[in-house]
Amino acid sequence: MINRKIRIILQARTSSKRLPAKVLLPIGGIPLAILCAKRLSSHGHELILATSDSPSDDYLSKLAIDSGIKIFRNELDDVLTRYINCSQDMADEDLIIRVTADNPLPDGDFIEKILTYFYTLDQDYLGTSSPDDGLPYGLSAEIFSLKALRRHGLESTDNFSREHVTVSMRNELGIKGIIPRNLFFYNDYSHLRVTIDTLEDYLFIAGVFSNIPCPEKISWRYLIEKISGNNHKENKIQLRNDFISQKCDLTLGTAQFGNKYGITNQYGCPDDVELCKILSIAQNAGIIYLDTARAYGIAESRLGKLLKKPSSFRIITKIQPFIDISEKPSTNEINNFIDSSVFRSCLELKRDYIDVVMIHRFSDLIQWYDVILNRLIYHIENGVIGKIGVSVYDPEEAIFCLKDKRIKHIQIPFNLLDYRWFNAEFLDNVKMRTDVAIHARSVFLQGLILNQSSFWPSWLKNSEMIVDEINNFVSYYKRKGKTDLCISYVRSFPWISSLVIGVDNANQLQEIIKHFSENPLSENERNSIQTKFQNLPERLFNPSKW
The missing domain is CATH 3.20.20.100 (NADP-dependent oxidoreductase domain)
Structure with missing residues (x-):
């Protein structure tokens, strides 16, 4: 086996939109990003916290340095470039383990398990992907070679790929790039949610880590058992569908x-x-x-x-x-x-x-x-x-x-x-x-x-009024057209x-x-539309009856 250098790159920023500064929130008395770093490096692999060069991340950087964690700072929005520049000193055959600072459950043992399986494969990428791997959403990591990172860095030009780093690697391998079911568990835990993206997520995960003396050392397996066990009904299990x-x-x-x-x-x-x-x-x-x-x-x-x-x-x-x-x-x-x-x-x-x-x-x-x-x-x-x-x-x-x-x-x-x-x-x-x-x-x-x-069924007598109401909702809720209104309405459920x-x-x-990057309607906006169109003939909903 080639002696490959391994580097864990922990991706973090303070400017998250849904839960600002979440990486600084305390879990078990330790800021989230610092807790993630300590858990992930517990088996001795080199770890670098990669954040942005934006002033908004100055305090996060200082906190990491004070905690003895290496940092690397680069562009805020082009995360792919951040990864490439953070690993310039590494050879093509060396490996990067990509993790994010909103997922506190993965630890050194979890990383070793994925690495062991990766070494049995003849490919340059392997990652988790709930629900297909049977793991909880947020118990995640990705492994890839520097060769793959550099090649895909040159090929990936769209903003989505630059932000999410491994999009083209995953697309290239498809299901072969996903860890198999039963590698970690015989049971399916993909219904569980263990990431932190909202305030509800944070309160839940903080509860999971509560009363644990050494949160940086507790096994990820123990935490999953605690979440899924019948003796912990006081903790509200967040299901993947909630997200x-x-x-x-x-x-x-x-x-x-x-x-x-x-x-x-x-x-x-x-x-x-x-x-x-x-x-x-x-x-x-x-x-x-x-x-x-x-x-x-x-x-x-x-x-x-x-x-x-x-x-x-x-x-x-x-x-x-x-x-x-x-x-x-x-x-x-x-x-x-x-x-x-x-x-x-x-x-x-x-x-x-x-x-x-x-x-x-x-x-x-x-x-x-x-x-x-x-x-x-x-x-x-x-x-x-x-x-x-x-x-x-x-x-x-x-x-x-x-x-x-x-x-x-x-x-x-x-x-x-x-x-x-x-x-x-x-x-x-x-x-x-x-x-x-x-x-x-x-x-x-x-x-x-x-x-x-004029396109509507002739038997529907009030079609002009319906069209007018739809146009009014587009204007009143400042949507970008009827397509946006339709999509944002359904996405709100x-x-x-x-x-x-x-x-x-x-x-x-x-x-x-483009419309999927817009916010869904609020509950109040959605309810207004429901009320307006609640008396239409059911025949309208089945095109075969037009």
């Missing part, structure tokens, strides 16, 4: 890649050149999921053809609707139908594993309920698919799915006109199923909300984990991505 309202991601819908989709679509399907641009923009923006289906024409085959290998995207697809099946099929016939659909998706997508396979029509699920779910479980057990999902149309269907623990992914139609989802029973079931990802489609109601009343949005061209996607 979704702050960091709601975008899933790229692909219906437009195989069919002309949406009543306002003026472009048709993008050609291969345009589709490659769309996928490249999506990848550079950090979009994780592509949402497709057997019923989306040639969408799957186009993705299989044009996606670079390996691809960092995770795939959600839907099995073929049960149209061409006999009236009273046997169990074998249903199993064969499902197998055919799943394996055809694998073939078209050029993948041997699909992250989420969904039942496209709820009516199919109801008709052959256990037979369908049991066959999909069979494919999970054989490593072909990751999770089972269902696409639903109304709260009653969603409630049914939420009551079945085999179903881990639900897609619903949801937008600022659709009041049906404030159903109390639905929301109660959502609260009980924190393991379920809920994706919202039809955010623009197939483009209807973005257009003038903490139980929605992602918005499924399709585009016709690359420019549309760039505009959509």
Whole structure:
């Protein structure tokens, strides 16, 4: 084995937006950044606290120096350059361990465990990525070679990559760059949240470290056991879903890649050149999921053809609707139908594993309920698919799915006109199923909300008034247009984990991505919209009934 120098670089700044100066807040009587540094360096690896050269970080730097911690100061916004300059004295084969000062649980033992596994691999990057690794959100670290850092430093030109350092490394390796499940635990702890990003996070983590004599030495394993143990119910366990309202991601819908989709679509399907641009923009923006289906024409085959290998995207697809099946099929016939659909998706997508396979029509699920779910479980057990999902149309269907623990992914139609989802029973079931990802489609109601009343169904008599009210909300809440209003409204709901949005061209996607950097609506703003549109006919929410 090559004798590689190892350096832990602890990234910290005082100018955090959601919880200013959080790295200075005391945990167990020790400022957070200092506690992180002491825990991470407990096995003797060199550690440097890398902060900015902004005056706002002068006190943090002094505090670190007074605590015997090496510091390095460089640009505030270009964190990637900070890492490169902080490691100029190292050789290409040497290793950097990247950690951040808002995650106090990782310690020297945690770092050693990841390093040991990294040495078994023939690659230049490895990192945690909750929930895929089964670890709590915030129990995290990344390892990469200087060779990889320097190469990607030259290739990464967008602001997002410069700020988040390892975006292109992770994209390049995809799932191979994520530590495997069961490396640390046999149980799945990805529902836990152990980072500090909000005041609620801080109060929770401060409680976890309370009454611990030596917080810099306590094992990370003990802390996880304390958080998850039944004897610590007084500590409110923060679930990963609690964070979704702050960091709601975008899933790229692909219906437009195989069919002309949406009543306002003026472009048709993008050609291969345009589709490659769309996928490249999506990848550079950090979009994780592509949402497709057997019923989306040639969408799957186009993705299989044009996606670079390996691809960092995770795939959600839907099995073929049960149209061409006999009236009273046997169990074998249903199993064969499902197998055919799943394996055809694998073939078209050029993948041997699909992250989420969904039942496209709820009516199919109801008709052959256990037979369908049991066959999909069979494919999970054989490593072909990751999770089972269902696409639903109304709260009653969603409630049914939420009551079945085999179903881990639900897609619903949801937008600022659709009041049906404030159903109390639905929301109660959502609260009980924190393991379920809920994706919202039809955010623009197939483009209807973005257009003038002339595009709306002729049977809807008050369409002009609805359009006027939408425009009024855009102006009153100082949003950047109707697209921004629609996205910020859906993002404001903490139980929605992602918005499924399709585009016709690359420019549309760039505009959509910009809106995800805006703040979601406040609760009061959201409630005003809910009140205004609570008496619309339900027929409006289902385009098939227009």
